Amino acid sequence: xxxxxxxxxxxxxxxxxxxxxxxxxxxxxxxxxxxxxxxxxxxxxxxxxxxxxxxxxxxxxxxxxxxxxxxxxxxxxxxxxxxxxxxxxxxxxxxxxxxxxxxxxxxxxxxxxxxxxxxxxxxxxxxxxxxxxxxxxxxxxxxxxxxxxxxxxxxxxxxxxxxxxxxxxxxxxxxxxxxxxxxxxxxxxxxxxxxxxxxxxxxxxxxxxxxxxxxxxxxxxxxxxxxxxxxxxxxxxxxxxxxxxxxxxxxxxxxxxxxxxxxxxxxxxxxxxxxxxxxxxxxxxxxxxxxxxxxxxxxxxxxxxxxxxxxxxxxxxxxxxxxxxxxxxxxxxxxxx
Amino acid sequence: xxxxxxxxxxxxxxxxxxxxxxxxxxxxxxxxxxxxxxxxxxxxxxxxxxxxxxxxxxxxxxxxxxxxxxxxxxxxxxxxxxxxxxxxxxxxxxxxxxxxxxxxxxxxxxxxxxxxxxxxxxxxxxxxxxxxxxxxxxxxxxxxxxxxxxxxxxxxxxxxxxxxxxxxxxxxxxxxxxxxxxxxxxxxxxxxxxxxxxxxxxxxxxxxxxxxxxxxxxxxxxxxxxxxxxxxxxxxxxxxxxxxxxxxxxxxxxxxxxxxxxxxxxxxxxxxxxxxxxxxxxxxxxxxxxxxxxxxxxxxxxxxxxxxxxxxxxxxxxxxxxxxxxxxxxxxxxxxx
Numbered sequence: 001x002x003x004x005x006x007x008x009x010x011x012x013x014x015x016x017x018x019x020x021x022x023x024x025x026x027x028x029x030x031x032x033x034x035x036x037x038x039x040x041x042x043x044x045x046x047x048x049x050x051x052x053x054x055x056x057x058x059x060x061x062x063x064x065x066x067x068x069x070x071x072x073x074x075x076x077x078x079x080x081x082x083x084x085x086x087x088x089x090x091x092x093x094x095x096x097x098x099x100x101x102x103x104x105x106x107x108x109x110x111x112x113x114x115x116x117x118x119x120x121x122x123x124x125x126x127x128x129x130x131x132x133x134x135x136x137x138x139x140x141x142x143x144x145x146x147x148x149x150x151x152x153x154x155x156x157x158x159x160x161x162x163x164x165x166x167x168x169x170x171x172x173x174x175x176x177x178x179x180x181x182x183x184x185x186x187x188x189x190x191x192x193x194x195x196x197x198x199x200x201x202x203x204x205x206x207x208x209x210x211x212x213x214x215x216x217x218x219x220x221x222x223x224x225x226x227x228x229x230x231x232x233x234x235x236x237x238x239x240x241x242x243x244x245x246x247x248x249x250x251x252x253x254x255x256x257x258x259x260x261x262x263x264x265x266x267x268x269x270x271x272x273x274x275x276x277x278x279x280x281x282x283x284x285x286x287x288x289x290x291x292x293x294x295x296x297x298x299x300x301x302x303x304x305x306x307x308x309x310x311x312x313x314x315x316x317x318x319x320x321x322x323x324x325x326x327x328x329x330x331x332x333x334x335x336x337x
Numbered sequence: 338x339x340x341x342x343x344x345x346x347x348x349x350x351x352x353x354x355x356x357x358x359x360x361x362x363x364x365x366x367x368x369x370x371x372x373x374x375x376x377x378x379x380x381x382x383x384x385x386x387x388x389x390x391x392x393x394x395x396x397x398x399x400x401x402x403x404x405x406x407x408x409x410x411x412x413x414x415x416x417x418x419x420x421x422x423x424x425x426x427x428x429x430x431x432x433x434x435x436x437x438x439x440x441x442x443x444x445x446x447x448x449x450x451x452x453x454x455x456x457x458x459x460x461x462x463x464x465x466x467x468x469x470x471x472x473x474x475x476x477x478x479x480x481x482x483x484x485x486x487x488x489x490x491x492x493x494x495x496x497x498x499x500x501x502x503x504x505x506x507x508x509x510x511x512x513x514x515x516x517x518x519x520x521x522x523x524x525x526x527x528x529x530x531x532x533x534x535x536x537x538x539x540x541x542x543x544x545x546x547x548x549x550x551x552x553x554x555x556x557x558x559x560x561x562x563x564x565x566x567x568x569x570x571x572x573x574x575x576x577x578x579x580x581x582x583x584x585x586x587x588x589x590x591x592x593x594x595x596x597x598x599x600x601x602x603x604x605x606x607x608x609x610x611x612x613x614x615x616x617x618x619x620x621x622x623x624x625x626x627x628x629x630x631x632x633x634x635x636x637x638x639x640x641x642x643x644x645x646x647x648x649x650x651x652x653x654x655x656x657x658x659x660x661x662x663x664x665x666x667x668x669x670x671x672x673x674x
Contacts, residue, residue: 077630135496149596151493158598159472160634165595170588170626171508182626251507258502259486259596261495289507289519293414297497 005323006062008053008070008109009315011116014038014090017045019052020308021062022315024323026127028308030059042093050106070103070111071318073119073310080161083113114155114317116310117164120303121148122155122320123313124266128304135262138303139166140269141249141278144179145187151260155320167191171251190249192224192271198241199227209237228274246278250285257290257298268303275302342660343399345390345407345446346652348453351375351427354382356389357645358399359652361660363464365645367396379430387443407440407448408655410456410647417498420450451492451654453647454501458485459492459657460650461603465641472599475640476503477606478586478615481516482524488597492657504528508588527586529561529608535578536564546574565611583615587622594627594635605640612639 005024010017014036021030032052036045053070057063075088083100085091103111114122121130121138130136136150145167149156156163167187168180175184176194188194203212203219211230215221230238253265272278279300287295305312342361347354351373358367369389373382390407394400412425420437422428440448451459458467458475467473473487482504486493493500504524505517512521513531525531540549540556548567552558567575590602609615616637624632642649 151488152491154489156488156597158631158634159600160598160630162628162631162634163596163598165628165631168595168628169506169592172510173508173585173588180628248510251510255506255592256596258505259500259593260493261497261500263496291499291502291505291517293497294495294499294502297495297499 005068005319006066007068007315007318007322008056009311009313009318010049010053010070010072011119011310011314012036012045012049012072012074012091013116013310014075014088017049017052018308018311019049019056020311020315021056021060021067022312024319026312026315028312030056031311032056032059036091038091042091042097045091046097046099046102050103053103053107064108067109069318069322070107070109071119071314071316071321072099072103072111072113073116073314073317074099074113076115076117076162078113078115078161080113080115080157083111085113110322112317112321114314115161116313117146118148118155118157119313119317120268120305120309121150121164121266121313122316123305123309124268124303125150125155126316126319127312128309129266129301130264133264135260136264136266137166137256137260137262138266138268139253139256140303141191141267141271142269143192145191145249145252145269149260166252166256169252169255171248171255186248186252190245190252195224195227195241195245195271196222198245199238202237202241207237210235211238224271225273228277231274231277242274242277243281246281247285249278250282251289253282253300254286254289254295257286257294261294262298265298265300266303267300268305268309272302342405342656343403344405344652344655344659345393346648346650346655347386347390347407347409348456348647348651349373349382349386349409349411349428350453350647351412351425354386354389355645355648356386356393357648357652358393358397358404359649361656363649363652365649367393368648369393369396373428375428379428379434382428383434383436383439387440390440390444401445404446406655406659407444407446408456408651408653408658409436409440409448409450410453410651410654411436411450413452413454413499415450415452415498417450417452417494420448422450447659449654449658451651452498453650454483455485455492455494455498456650456654457605457642457646458487458501458603458650459653460642460646461605461640462487462492463653463656464649465646466603466638467601470601472597473601473603474503474593474597474599475603475605476590476593477640478528478604478608479606480529482528482586482589482606486597503589503593506589506592508585508592523585523589527582527589532561532564532578532582532608533559535582536575539574539578544574547572548575561608562610565614568611568614579611579614580618583618584622586615587619588626590619590637591623591626591632594623594631598631599635602635602637603640604637605642605646609639 019032032055077086147166172184178185178188356369369392414423422434484503509521515522515525
């Protein structure tokens with residue numbers, strides 16, 4: 001049986017499109033997964049998104065009229081209100097695409113657009129580690145560092161929908177160059193990319209470390225995963241690099257704790273696979289650098305939705321905006337869990 | 338004639354108590370101003386607060402029944418919901434004082450408590466430079482750096498009422514020691530205290546500067562005001578110190594712009610008296626370090642309420658919490674002014 005709160009979530013990425021039919025409690029009823037092939041151009045990608053949506057409905061015999069809404073998580077920048085994808089770097093040829101309108105016209109289902117980091121934050125808030133919280137910050141740490149803010153129980157957008165750029169908080173003036181062009185951003189100090197860069201620099205300098213061997217002698221093959229592997233095998237240099245990066249991540253989180261006084265920070269992304277090597281230094285830095293009361297008030301936990309965070313986040317957007325009263329996302333809130 | 342929206346604002350500081358009868362548009366109808374004499378103890382201070390409130394009513398012949406609410410801005414930490422002053426460093430002997438209850442019992446008027454920085458933020462939002470904005474950050478730069486956040490048109494508190502500690506964002510790991518015990522906080526780099534410390538260090542090192550003369554040869558007499566004076570007279574060292582400090586202030590503001598995507602940053606506090614020497618480098622740093630779209634979306638302006646920010650902020654707290662629908666603070670919002 002399909003409840004009124006069944007929605008479709010579409011996670012549009014630069015390399016893949018993940019689509020799911022999801023119920024009001026975040027259960028995935030049907031799932032479709034295909035390549036984006038972004039180079040084939042706009043129309044081909046939109047067609048694949050529509051096919052994915054039709055496919056999940058067909059899998060369980062659901063009609064569009066039975067779907068309450070479609071939520072799309074897409075790379076920014078976006079015009080969320082208008083439902084327009086402005087010009088994402090990883091979707092070449094997309095220039096002010098009225099994606100909401102296109103999907104509504106084709107599927108006949110109300111559609112809402114949200115940037116991917118915000119959607120992921122809402123996904124964890126509705127269905128994952130942040131359930132029941134009022135003030136939650138979601139941070140994703142992988143090649144980059146992104147984030148989304150759930151404040152007073154709602155996604156916080158700011159005036160242009162671009163709030164939550166956690167990774168581009170400057171915490172070291174004149175620090176290493178960031179991909180954004182700035183210097184000393186959190187992302188330039190604590191992301192997977194930053195960790196790999198540090199390791200490559202040490203290997204290039206001839207510092208003795210098993211990372212050189214693991215990379216087959218080519219420092220360009222060094223990734224954050226390889227650094228974590230070397231650290232796990234006791235390599236001192238690798239451990240040092242990770243410890244320093246995670247201390248910076250903790251400083252960034254301490255800043256968020258002082259600014260937002262959140263009850264929960266949810267950390268997701270590939271780097272969380274290192275587990276305690278991430279969470280312990282982050283916790284330590286918060287306890288050391290944030291005010292005592294704010295530090296005491298916040299828990300730092302790992303994201304729960306894993307690879308489904310994008311598609312469940314997109315579904316959460318659909319639920320939160322279509323049925324703000326009824327949806328799980330707007331359910332009773334606990335001040336403490 | 339007294340409208341239904343007449344409120345009393347009380348700004349309780351460590352050295353003075355400012356009390357005003359204020360109408361719904363932020364007009365001060367009557368004002369009382371007296372010393373705190375905090376060392377005389379809790380009961381004496383509360384009695385002076387009550388006297389101040391009775392005094393402003395008597396000045397214009399208003400009865401307590403004609404006053405919609407009392408708002409109190411007090412130094413934190415506070416329990417805002419319970420209306421309890423926990424243990425502010427500058428009010429010795431105050432330990433979990435149920436100030437809301439005490440004032441309600443004595444005056445018979447509903448009373449609301451808020452921390453002073455939040456109250457000031459709300460004051461600027463309701464009656465000052467932030468009128469009509471949805472997303473506004475208030476920052477006060479004087480001996481310390483504090484702040485308050487108005488997000489989605491409302492004061493943002495976080496889970497324990499302690500959000501908005503703008504001054505204790507770390508922007509330089511291993512930077513100078515801050516009054517809070519941490520290192521490299523914005524306050525340790527850009528407050529009046531930080532500026533004076535920098536100047537004293539240079540004078541003590543024997544760097545040639547007119548700041549030494551202005552201080553009568555005693556580097557302990559150097560204040561931020563003196564540094565600004567020397568800078569105004571063309572002293573290179575003083576200008577250098579101010580420029581560096583204001584660049585750090587700008588980096589802090591750029592971080593807020595990336596995190597909150599606000600439409601307005603309102604800067605108040607004594608240091609704003611240096612005018613363009615503050616606002617120009619701050620603007621430059623935002624344009625340089627924040628994302629283009631967020632930087633474009635934000636205006637940075639000087640606070641408008643001056644010395645009355647505390648008492649008008651306290652009045653704004655009373656209005657916003659007593660009459661959330663009717664008050665100026667909840668009036669129609671403009672996305673752009």
